[in-house]
Amino acid sequence: MIVSFRFDMDELKRDRKITVYLPDDYYQQKKRYPVLYIQDGQNAFFDRLSFCGVSWGFLDYVKMMELDIIMVAIPCNFTGFKRMDEYGPWRINQELSYQETQIKGKIIGGEGIKYVEWMVHQLKPYIDCRFRTLSDDTAIVGSSMGGVISAYAALAYPEVFKKCAALSTAFWFYMDEFAEVIESHDYSLDNRFYFDLGEFEGCGDDVIDEWYIESNNMIYSMLKDKMENLEYHYFEGAQHNESEWRKRVPMFMDFLYQ
Template sequence: MESFDEDRMIHLYLPDDYLTSNKRYPVLYMFDGQNLFSDEDATFHSSWHLAQAIEERQFELIVVGQECSHTGNDRLDEYGPYPFADFEAKEAFNGYGDLTMDFFIHELKPYIDEHYPTMPQRETTWIGGSSCGGLMALYAHIVYSDIYSKSLVLSPFVSPVEDYLYLEAFYSELMQDNQMYISWGALEEGKHEFVKETKIISNIVSILSQKGMKFHLNVKENGRHCEQDWAQECNEFLEFLFE
């Protein structure tokens, strides 16, 4: 990652026959790639088992997961598109999300398109993530709709940057044909936070709907803020990508 002057692990899913099939595949770029495929790699030892879900449904795609920083709270800088303060932790974060997206767009995507049989056009280039990664997927689709046509926004970390998001959505100039999957759960951070999160997401949906964005909303009555619950959504968001 030139913007951060460091190396980073990329977790990659490829169809078994990608070398011999003569097919090209859509590509889903994901944040927190260490949590996608293997419990052994996952931060909290529980992954999404995404490869298994893809194979069970016989979908054909490439998944590219960028592993987050594991140094202190650097993940919140890297996956924060705007600066914000955490008053409980008494810590401020710089919001280096633009630098992260510079890596995704100008380094990672060109490398993947050069070395693997991708469908590189925006119609088959998608992005997704959860929590801070969900915030980044939301931001990326709003700002870079010329690159991404679909996004997966799971339990996005929106509360600290509410006003920034409203302004970003209001002034955005979206390409045509955009679709966004958003999910959030009632048991993530308590009732008060769920009500606030629902308000913020509803306002963003309202703004972007007027610009032509289409939405698949999934409010989870018993949804928690954890990998186990996001794993349970794999079938639903994969259906969304391929519908």
């Protein structure tokens, strides 16, 4: 069962269409459910709505596995470079901003902290109030820049987003900032963090391939002694697209919901 509604983002002065998946027998039951927040939510459920015509197949997976879960899909902001702004917790430096935009003087990123605060202080309380959730069992998932904001949310708010899957994450934009977040937080046995990358994440750019590999390896080095429930994978030959990420859904969902 799918429920959709528009929801205000007060601090960012915009709104977003939210799509919520409820188990088919939700209204016949009285039980409470864990919640998964999905970034780039337009790619979550339906191929026809997905950016590249291939969804992550979450609906097929949860029904096949008979997994009782509520999923909250939040589409990205397609306006200009707003996806990079909202999914970037900090401003990206001038050189990397130009690399992404090809516009001199254009600095991107920096709205992600407010975006996560919106999820924590507005959207999640609303979801927990409107639906029968297990408010203490909340996960977040995303890929690429969606992986950046998912990782930031889980690492900066480990008491809220206790589970995370960050796929093909562009950590290389913000290595110093992520190092500071990890250093300043403690993680418990309740925290589960999955992340991965493919061999060819740079979309044809060998240098960016290496940036992905080096930065993800560095994040693993920072986390391996701080978080017990940690899983990290490298996929030879894998590229940067929804078809690849769809293949990994069973792997990270099994890890998050053992």
